[in-house]
Amino acid sequence: MLELAAQEIIRAWESFDRPRPRESVIDEALAARLLDSLPEEPGDPAAAMRDAGRVLDASISPARPLYLAYIGSTGLATGALASALASTYDVNLAAHAAAGEFLDGQALRWTAAFVGYPHADGAFTSGGQVSNLTALVAAREQALPGSREHGLEGRRGAVYCSREAHHSVVRAVEIAGLGTAAVRGLDIDTDRRVRPELIDAEIAADREAGVTPVAIVATAGTTLTGAVDPIAALADVAERHGVWLHVDGAYGLPAARTPSGAALFRGLERADSVTLDAHKWLGVPKSCSVLLVRNAACLNAAFGHRESYMLHRGDAHNPVDRTLEYSRPFNSLKLWMAFRIHGAAALRGWIERSIGHARRLAAMLEDDPEFEVLHRPQLSTLCFQHRPAGVDDLDEHNFELAQAVQADGRVYLAPADLDGRVCLRVCFVNFRTTDDEVDDAINAIRELGARVRSAPTDRRPPRPARR
């Protein structure tokens, strides 16, 4: 089995080295087998492994160099192997885990050093959603003490962020019991960064109205355009009002100490908590997110507990006293292995290169009258529209173009909606992508754009209704 698995992994890694001419599809026999009912009897391991390999090969994988949709990753080989090792030992990180805890702690310290955040306390979690939720629950307990035990008791709280903050912030506020209406999604400037003066005014107005400010969330790399909110100015507002500052750097934070990114992250060291997803721009396989906090006691206040089935060793806490999750994989091992084997400088170099890809693409598109770049790239994300002469409905055209790109398979990207305009959105986070492949991507998009433009309308796929 191990040898078969190794063969599958090697085959996959070789196929990730360069883009494929198109995505592969599974044959009819395998598709039919995927509808079989639960087997009662043992099956042939080699056949099962072969089928698993074929299904994975025909699934959309962000590890391929021209997967540019959403925020992918790299399927970094070191992380994938660490993942297999971690699963093999299956350490239980909810309770005392001996040496595993030392490694977890070192991975936290290395992550903090990597991004330049001076506090190395916190926890590895299963994703940006859980990291943001963990931070906001801790912030709620600090702002509205006792809410963990008694609920809000009629008190109202508010959370301040950009209107382009990730929905995980809204969801976290909902789960924290504050209600969606507690989210103040505020307006952005021409660089799509939240305007601190609006947060300042909103906090003052809320205080006046008896609403307790719970947290300001700065997004350091918005999902839509990669905009980094002005962290230092938001830290000033947070300090002035005595409010928790959380930085959601799930996507962007790995760029914090790169030559091109550093200036954008000024003030990061003043945050009370920060989220970073290593399964995005640090390339390791899903999932691996990190929450770093200034004061770990806040996590204990929000999550600490004593149960008869989980006794504490003296005064020492159990890891689960600082996190939302009980059973969780040994995620830190993947990032630890990546730091240990590649070193921080190489990782920063790869990240810097992907910022370069977005700039390269923006420059090429700006020189082409058939395209409009819709914002200045700050990190590695770019939204743009194809605007060939003679097309009346550009939204329709760009939606169809995105579908045509996906169907063609050389490049994988997704459409997005920017200020009510349907556009193409790409995000470079894959360390395998090269400059030449960026050029190939835009050439493929140009070719498909021309084809979609001249296709008879009755041969086009129907566009789903927009919500």
Ligand SMILES: Cc1ncc(COP(=O)(O)O)c(C=O)c1O
């Ligand atoms: C800025 C930001 N925050 C949070 C998240 C949620 O992260 P996850 O999917 O790891 O839960 C995302 C996901 O794309 C994101 O872009």
